[in-house]
Amino acid sequence: LKIAKDEAVRRGLKNVRFDYVSAEDKFPYKSTSFDKIIFLGVLEHLFSRENILKEIRRVMKFDGQLLLGVPNETTSWKKLQMKVGVQHFTDPDHKLEFTRQSITDLLIKTGFTPISIQPTAFDTPLAGLIDVVGGISLNLYQRLLFWKWSMAKKHPEESISFFIIANKI
Helix, strand or coil: CHHHHHHHHHHCCCCCCCCCCCCCCCCCCCCCCEEEEEEECCHHHCCCHHHHHHHHHHHEEEEEEEEEEEEECCCHHHHHHHHCCCCCCCCCCCCCCECHHHHHHHHHHCCEEEEEEEECCECCCCHHHHHHHHHHCHHHHHHHHHHHHHHHHHCHHHECEEEEEEEEC
C-alpha cells in the first residue's frame, strides 16, 4: 500500500484511494461509492465468495464495473495432476478454483453480468522451468512469456486463469 500511495503522489493522482480492509467482512464504505473495483487473485482464497461479491456489488455505483481475476481449474495440466492425486491448485492456500461456467454462474447469482472473460497465460508443466530461465536470461524469459500469452489466446481453455470484466446488474 505504501508503494502504491507513493506512486499515486508521484503521478499527482487525486482520484485514487488505497485502504486495507478484510475481504471477509462488510466493507466500511457507503453503498454505491465506487465506479470500478479491481479484485485480482483474491476470491479463490476466501470462504464466503458469494458474500464478498454481494458486498462488492453493494459498494459499486449502478453502472460500476468489476475487474476480477480467478484461477482456471480445468486446464489439461491441472486435470492430469488431479488424476494422479497431486495437489493441482495454483496456490496451496486456494479454497477452490473455477471453471469458466462456475465463475460465470457465481457472478450472475451475485448480481453481475460478465461482459468479457479473457485468458491470461498458458498453463504448462514447464512454468517452473520458465521462471528459472528468468533468473538466467531476461531476454529469453520475455520470449517465453510471450509464448505463454499467445498460446493462451489460441487455447483459452488452457489458460492458468481468467481476467473478467463484469457489470453490475
